[in-house]
Amino acid sequence: MNLKVKAKILFLEIRPGEFQLVAENQKNSQTDWAKNLAGKYRDDSIDAVQSLLDDRKEDLILEQHGHIQ
Amino acid sequence: MNLLDASALLAFLKKEKGWENIEKLLSSSQKNGTSVFIHALNFVELIYKCEQIFGPKKTHQIIADLQSPFLGIINYLDTDLTLFVAHLKANYHLSLAEAVGLAHTKIMNATFWTADNALEDIAKKEKISFQSIR
Secondary structure, X not given: OOOOOOOOEEEEEEEOOEEEEEEEOOOOHXXXXXXXXXXXXXXXXXXXXXXXXXXXXXXXXXHHOOOOO | OEEEOHHHHHHHHHOOOOHHHHHHHHHXXXXXXXXXXXXXXXXXXHHHHHHHHHOHHHHHHHHHHHOXXXXXXXXXXXXXXXXXXXXXXXXXXXXXXXXXXHHHHHHOOOEEEEOOHHHHHHHHHOOOEEEEOO
């Protein structure tokens, strides 16, 4: 029998008994995952990070006024 | 271990200021066969902001693109984490998502990567490893 290991799956124990798939050292389409995804959704029409940070500030103001808990 | 704030992952996807730092982090983790993590509550922030900007269809594509063994979405909220989130909320001026991100980092003894520099003082006071991308 000729067995060939194509992938090795690794797990991290996040909490006792709770495992998370963390990596698979497989040379496949995931090879350039981070590189391909960087800036894939570039859109200069809005500063999304600033918008998110503004939302957080707004949430705090609403909390202080009792509109959300 | 490295944890991402929604702001850091958003900057990476949209190529906004500081995005290169997250590309390096993710590429390095990928090369080393490890993962970077984000708490589910911070992931919610990322997704709702994407839906506001891009609409639901494109957001589903973004979610699909983020499915990778190199990015782990952690959804636990156990007693230790709950108590530390409560401690942060009781003592500092920060949103629930920010508190969860910082508390998660503290509990996991990790580093928090964010564009939210307003959190730096809290991180220092609470001895949480903090890495600004900007």
